[in-house]
Amino acid sequence: MERYRAELTFARPSELGEGSLWDDQRQRLLWVDIIGTQVMLFDPASGDNRSYDVGESVGTVVPTKGDDLLLALRSGFAFLNLQSGNVEHMSDSESDKAGNRFNDGKCDPQGRFWAGTMVEDGQQGNASLYCLGHDLTVTKHLSGITTSNGLVWSGDNRTFYYIDTKTKKIRAYDFEPASGTLSNERTAFEFEASHGSPDGMTIDEHDDLWVAMWGGSKVLRISPSSRRITAEVSVAATQVTSCAFGGPEQNVLFITTARVGMSDQELRALPLSGSLFSVELPIQGVNFQRFTLRQQGDQ
Numbered sequence: 001m002e003r004y005r006a007e008l009t010f011a012r013p014s015e016l017g018e019g020s021l022w023d024d025q026r027q028r029l030l031w032v033d034i035i036g037t038q039v040m041l042f043d044p045a046s047g048d049n050r051s052y053d054v055g056e057s058v059g060t061v062v063p064t065k066g067d068d069l070l071l072a073l074r075s076g077f078a079f080l081n082l083q084s085g086n087v088e089h090m091s092d093s094e095s096d097k098a099g100n101r102f103n104d105g106k107c108d109p110q111g112r113f114w115a116g117t118m119v120e121d122g123q124q125g126n127a128s129l130y131c132l133g134h135d136l137t138v139t140k141h142l143s144g145i146t147t148s149n150g151l152v153w154s155g156d157n158r159t160f161y162y163i164d165t166k167t168k169k170i171r172a173y174d175f176e177p178a179s180g181t182l183s184n185e186r187t188a189f190e191f192e193a194s195h196g197s198p199d200g201m202t203i204d205e206h207d208d209l210w211v212a213m214w215g216g217s218k219v220l221r222i223s224p225s226s227r228r229i230t231a232e233v234s235v236a237a238t239q240v241t242s243c244a245f246g247g248p249e250q251n252v253l254f255i256t257t258a259r260v261g262m263s264d265q266e267l268r269a270l271p272l273s274g275s276l277f278s279v280e281l282p283i284q285g286v287n288f289q290r291f292t293l294r295q296q297g298d299q
Contacts, residue, residue, distance in 0.1 A: 002231040006219075006255050006277035010042055010049050017256035018200065019104060022246030024287045029254050030061045030069065031276065039069065039080060040262055042254075045215055049276075051196050052067060052080060053294075054087050055168065059102040062113055064291045072102035072115035077132050090251035093117075093138050100127055104149045104200055104242070109141035109157045111292030112180055116140075116148020124166065127185065131180055134294040150201025150211060150242075155286065159211060161188060161224070163198045168199065170209060188224045195220065200242025200256070205284045210253065212240040219243050237273040238266070241298055245285020253277045253285070 011206040015035035023030055029042040041050040057074040064070055064184035069080045075090030094100050099122030105115025108131075129142035129151075153175060154161070160175040160182055166295050172188040189209075191198055196216020203209055207261075208230065209222040217238050221231035237257035244254050259273035267273060 001229060002221075004231065004233045004279050004281065006233050006235045006253070006279040008236070008272055008275055009044070009254065009278040010047065010048065010276040012275050013259060014038075014256070016241070016246070016258045017274055017276065018241045018258070019058070020200065020242045020244035020254050020256045020287060021060070021062060021106065022250075022254070022285075023063045023245050024246075024250075025290075027064070027246075027248065029276075030063065031254075031256050032058045032061055032244075034058060035260060035276075039071065041082075045250070045280075052082070053297070054078075057101050059218050060105045060115060062105065062107050062288070062291050064293065065111075066293075070113055070291045072105045072113075074075065074101040076102065077113070077115070077136075077138070082143065090132075090136060091138060093140070094128070097122065103147065104151065105159055106151055107289040107291050108153055108175075108177075108180065109289050110177060110180065111289045112134060113291050114151055116142075116145060116151070117147075118147040118149075132291075133180075134292055135291070139180075141180075149199050152201055152203040154203070154207050155205070161201065161203070163201055163211070165197050165199060165214070167195065168193075170201070170211070170224075172224065174281060188241045189222050190226055196240075199240065202244050202253075203286060204245065205286060210245075211286075212243050212255065214239055214241060216240060219253065233279050235277055237270055237275070237277070239273065242299060247280075250284040250287070251282070252278050252280050 019032040065240040079088040113132040117127040132268040150163040173182040174184040196213035219233040239258040255277040
């Protein structure tokens with residue numbers, strides 16, 4: 001098994017750093033502090049990390065084809081205008097579930113935004129996975145979820161990989177690109193307790209999966225074809241939350257971490273918890289699509 005070590009990239013005491021995604025057009029990393037209600041833009045070239053307070057828990061962020069960012073907030077989907085800092089709220093799919101909030105998400109290769117919810121307070125299995133379409137219509141695709149997390153699509157756009165953290169599994173589905181429908185659920189990989197809990201996930205050029213392990217101090221590379229762990233990236237933080245390939249050559253793996261719930265003793269031992277880490281790898285990731293909004297009458 002290949003072994004790597006992530007290095008500190010940007011020191012920040014994020015309570016719950018998450019939602020990392022590379023904006024290839026602007027060469028910057030998008031990420032969030034869920035509990036700190038911050039959306040952040042990190043520029044590796046300058047080391048600058050720009051923050052926007054969006055006023056509530058924010059699970060993830062994706063770029064659009066314009067200047068706005070699209071967010072998955074506690075209260076549902078919303079646009080963030082980077083010029084004014086204004087947040088434009090849309091429909092809340094779970095307004096009847098006060099104990100839930102939105103968590104991780106990404107755009108599929110067709111430019112639709114997929115994001116799931118998680119149960120913070122309430123009955124387990126009461127969360128779901130949704131898709132925000134080009135016309136801003138929201139469709140529920142999976143239910144019975146407890147902690148919706150990492151999601152990616154294979155290079156041929158025919159397989160969807162998905163993590164509900166509580167299951168300790170990566171599930172695979174057949175994906176129909178035109179309709180965005182899922183079918184034929186199966187287990188692609190099951191983690192052992194010693195690995196930690198699977199959180200955020202990204203995918204590389206060979207369709208191998210890179211999974212951030214909450215409580216595991218690492219990111220693991222999983223081969224779905226062999227169902228084996230083929231690489232490990234160690235991180236100087238216990239709560240490893242998400243990962244995203246980026247950089248000019250798409251070969252830098254950025255890794256977010258958290259410090260929520262850690263004791264003073266644990267923070268003294270791992271003072272960089274909550275910071276952003278990265279590691280350069282001999283492999284490239286893939287670019288994820290931007291959200292595409294189509295107005296009425298667009299072809």
